[in-house]
Amino acid sequence: MITVGIDAGAKNIKITFLKDGEVIATGISPSGFDQNAASEALMNETLAKVGLTHSDVDVICSTGAGRKVVPGAKHVLTEVSAMARGSLFLRPDVRTVIDVGAEEGRAIRCNEAGKVEDFAVNEKCAAGSGAFTEAMARALEVSLEELGKLSLTSSASVPMNAQCAVFAESEVISLLHASTPKQDIAKAIHDAIASRIMSMCRRVGINPAIMLVGGVARNVGFVQSLRTAMEEEVFVPDNPEFVGSLGAALIAADREVETATA
Amino acid sequence: MKANYGYMDGSGDYFITIDTDKCVECETRACVAACPANLFVIEEDDWDDLVALIAQDKRKSVKYDCAPCKPVTDRPPLPCMAECPFDAIEHSW
Amino acid sequence: MAKEYWRWKEYNWRDEKRDWRDGKVITGGVDVGSVSSQAVIMVDGEIYAFSNMRTGSNSPDSAVNAMNWALEETGISMDDFDFIVGTGYGRVNVPYADKAITEIACHARGGNYMYGPTVRTILDMGGQDCKAILCDERGKVTNFLMNDKCAAGTGRGMEVFADLLNVSIEEVGDLSLDVEEEPPPVSSTCVVFAKSEASQLLRDGWSRSRVLAAYCSAMAHRVFSLLERVGVQKDFAITGGIAKNTGVVSRLEKELGLTALQPRHDTQIAGALGAALFATTLVEKGKGRKKSQTAVTG
Numbered sequence: 001m002i003t004v005g006i007d008a009g010a011k012n013i014k015i016t017f018l019k020d021g022e023v024i025a026t027g028i029s030p031s032g033f034d035q036n037a038a039s040e041a042l043m044n045e046t047l048a049k050v051g052l053t054h055s056d057v058d059v060i061c062s063t064g065a066g067r068k069v070v071p072g073a074k075h076v077l078t079e080v081s082a083m084a085r086g087s088l089f090l091r092p093d094v095r096t097v098i099d100v101g102a103e104e105g106r107a108i109r110c111n112e113a114g115k116v117e118d119f120a121v122n123e124k125c126a127a128g129s130g131a132f133t134e135a136m137a138r139a140l141e142v143s144l145e146e147l148g149k150l151s152l153t154s155s156a157s158v159p160m161n162a163q164c165a166v167f168a169e170s171e172v173i174s175l176l177h178a179s180t181p182k183q184d185i186a187k188a189i190h191d192a193i194a195s196r197i198m199s200m201c202r203r204v205g206i207n208p209a210i211m212l213v214g215g216v217a218r219n220v221g222f223v224q225s226l227r228t229a230m231e232e233e234v235f236v237p238d239n240p241e242f243v244g245s246l247g248a249a250l251i252a253a254d255r256e257v258e259t260a261t262a
Numbered sequence: 263m264k265a266n267y268g269y270m271d272g273s274g275d276y277f278i279t280i281d282t283d284k285c286v287e288c289e290t291r292a293c294v295a296a297c298p299a300n301l302f303v304i305e306e307d308d309w310d311d312l313v314a315l316i317a318q319d320k321r322k323s324v325k326y327d328c329a330p331c332k333p334v335t336d337r338p339p340l341p342c343m344a345e346c347p348f349d350a351i352e353h354s355w
Numbered sequence: 356m357a358k359e360y361w362r363w364k365e366y367n368w369r370d371e372k373r374d375w376r377d378g379k380v381i382t383g384g385v386d387v388g389s390v391s392s393q394a395v396i397m398v399d400g401e402i403y404a405f406s407n408m409r410t411g412s413n414s415p416d417s418a419v420n421a422m423n424w425a426l427e428e429t430g431i432s433m434d435d436f437d438f439i440v441g442t443g444y445g446r447v448n449v450p451y452a453d454k455a456i457t458e459i460a461c462h463a464r465g466g467n468y469m470y471g472p473t474v475r476t477i478l479d480m481g482g483q484d485c486k487a488i489l490c491d492e493r494g495k496v497t498n499f500l501m502n503d504k505c506a507a508g509t510g511r512g513m514e515v516f517a518d519l520l521n522v523s524i525e526e527v528g529d530l531s532l533d534v535e536e537e538p539p540p541v542s543s544t545c546v547v548f549a550k551s552e553a554s555q556l557l558r559d560g561w562s563r564s565r566v567l568a569a570y571c572s573a574m575a576h577r578v579f580s581l582l583e584r585v586g587v588q589k590d591f592a593i594t595g596g597i598a599k600n601t602g603v604v605s606r607l608e609k610e611l612g613l614t615a616l617q618p619r620h621d622t623q624i625a626g627a628l629g630a631a632l633f634a635t636t637l638v639e640k641g642k643g644r645k646k647s648q649t650a651v652t653g
């Protein structure tokens with residue numbers, strides 16, 4: 001059985017092909033302005049990559065902010081279900097999933113059976129999402145990757161007062177003018193967003209093991225700051241941005257099995 | 263006076279309202295000790311009333327500071343509100 | 356130095372028809388904001404002179420400069436004051452002030468003087484914050500909130516849009532009214548997300564005016580929600596830089612179903628004026644510097 005999970009995020013669309021419980025292909029492309037067309041194109045591109053055609057695919061399942069416009073999706077899932085399913089597949093002892101994407105942050109608590117018990121979402125304010133680090137990287141004139149690496153070389157703790165991405169940009173610029181080392185500013189940026197994510201997690205309760213997923217998990221500086229804030233190990237899977245699409249593909253397969261046996 | 267401390271951002275409204283007309287009567291100042299995040303301070307306001315305020319440096323982060331008191335489900339009574347003998351404190355979220 | 360979000364000019368003013376020497380109580384108010392600073396001199400509870408200038412790199416110097424400029428050519432010296440109140444963001448750094456009072460309280464007091472005792476709701480929209488104040492007929496605050504966390508609903512948010520569309524901030528209002536039909540407001544409140552939304556609208560072929568109209572109406576709605584939290588009452592007044600943006604003001608008036616009052620003075624001095632009024636009251640209560648003399652004054 002081949003199932004496909006498509007996670008249509010605010011910034012990127014991610015796709016995972018699953019064959020009998022094994023990932024056989026993944027793909028990612030920018031969401032652009034037309035998520036419908038972008039999903040279609042990514043689907044065709046990934047099919048070609050593995051030498052399959054549309055008819056080889058049993059089910060498509062979508063998730064993410066643009067989940068409703070993904071063509072051909074039989075099931076439409078919330079990010080919470082998809083992220084939880086994907087994370088538990090990668091690490092069965094995970095009880096807390098933290099998902100930080102381009103425009104949203106999410107904390108999910110699961111029980112032993114992998115069922116979602118509680119979750120909290122931070123949306124519509126850039127200060128609690130990847131958009132914050134992006135804006136700050138622009139203000140510092142470094143790439144996102146450099147921002148993360150720079151942060152690791154600092155041990156200072158410079159406070160950031162602004163709680164808004166727009167005001168924080170001006171604050172970063174004043175810090176630069178005051179000759180604050182770039183690495184210390186980078187760390188201040190990551191500490192700030194980590195503390196916001198941390199407090200969101202408190203609202204659902206934090207149980208180990210903790211897994212961090214979503215595109216922002218690629219940012220090593222943020223991961224470091226989050227570990228310090230949580231005072232706990234935070235696991236990051238190899239491909240954190242594909243956990244949502246993986247979860248969607250897994251749930252698609254689960255449902256096929258359920259209907260077949262029902 | 264209704265003093266609203268906190269903010270509104272894209273994600274919602276986060277205000278702690280203190281009714282100073284009630285607060286000025288208080289002798290216990292129980293909110294100060296009740297709040298695990300140390301949000302409350304007692305100060306003389308512009309009309310010489312000794313009342314509770316939310317500390318200046320906490321006003322832009324109340325959503326985060328109050329998070330531990332506000333679990334998503336099974337939210338218990340908020341310590342600040344429960345301890346206030348005059349029902350002078352309200353939260354908008 | 357903080358950035359300026361609205362066009363305004365530095366100037367000073369003095370009442371040439373009166374002589375301060377005929378007065379009994381001389382008080383001062385100084386408002387040190389993040390962008391501009393004002394000093395007001397009052398003689399017996401009426402404005403005698405004021406100044407309005409840019410805030411420099413430090414608050415104490417700005418406070419001194421603003422006061423010196425207001426004093427210019429009046430013949431009044433610092434020793435002549437009975438009481439001086441400092442307000443605004445730099446209020447604790449006014450070296451010559453006898454007391455610091457919050458900008459909320461001063462704004463309400465100043466608004467009461469400027470617009471008259473019927474004013475109940477004052478909206479102040481500055482470069483970096485937005486305040487909604489309810490007050491009684493004496494200018495005492497009954498309900499207030501101040502939003503200085505989020506850039507949405509402040510001059511800073513508007514500036515992000517002006518930059519994106521490459522128009523100057525003072526053109527925004529008029530341009531936004533130059534549309535045949537009112538477009539739906541920008542849906543994101545967050546300035547960061549609203550900016551991406553606007554970029555998309557431009558790519559879809561929207562004119563700059565239309566995009567600005569969509570943003571001004573989103574901003575008006577934003578401010579409307581803030582006002583709703585305190586509960587708007589008549590009469591209603593707007594101060595701060597936003598009062599100069601017709602695109603936001605007209606849409607807000609429409610949403611509220613109220614017309615904003617016209618002030619008797621430049622609204623930028625509202626805070627400093629309120630501070631001077633507080634100073635006058637304190638002297639009347641016998642708290643002035645020259646206690647023996649004020650006892651005679653009453």
Ligand code: SF4
Pocket residue numbers: 278296297298299300301327328329331340341342343
């Ligand atoms: S809810 Fe908790 S943290 Fe928030 S003010 Fe009340 S006691 Fe303090």
Ligand code: SF4
Pocket residue numbers: 124125126127163164165166167271272273504505506507544545546547548
């Ligand atoms: S403008 Fe700033 S505080 Fe407001 S919603 Fe956006 S990031 Fe959050």
